[in-house]
Amino acid sequence: MTAKTPKTPQSPKPTTSNTPKQAEPAFGWNAYAEKTNGRFAMVGFVALLLLEFFTGQNFFTWLGLR
Numbered sequence: 001m002t003a004k005t006p007k008t009p010q011s012p013k014p015t016t017s018n019t020p021k022q023a024e025p026a027f028g029w030n031a032y033a034e035k036t037n038g039r040f041a042m043v044g045f046v047a048l049l050l051l052e053f054f055t056g057q058n059f060f061t062w063l064g065l066r
Contacts, residue, residue, distance in 0.1 A: 060066045
């Protein structure tokens with residue numbers, strides 16, 4: 001015969017020093033600034049594509065350079 005052991009509820013895992021920290025804002029060229037700039041660049045690029053799609057004009061025509 002085998003005896004069943006009672007199941008204990010699992011507690012949340014404790015945080016350790018190996019847990020990666022979230023990026024914090026800092027001054028200068030750092031990983032946080034680069035991620036933020038990249039995200040704004042992606043939003044701007046999509047906005048430019050939408051502008052060209054809905055107006056039927058390219059970016060240079062919209063600026064008055066053509």
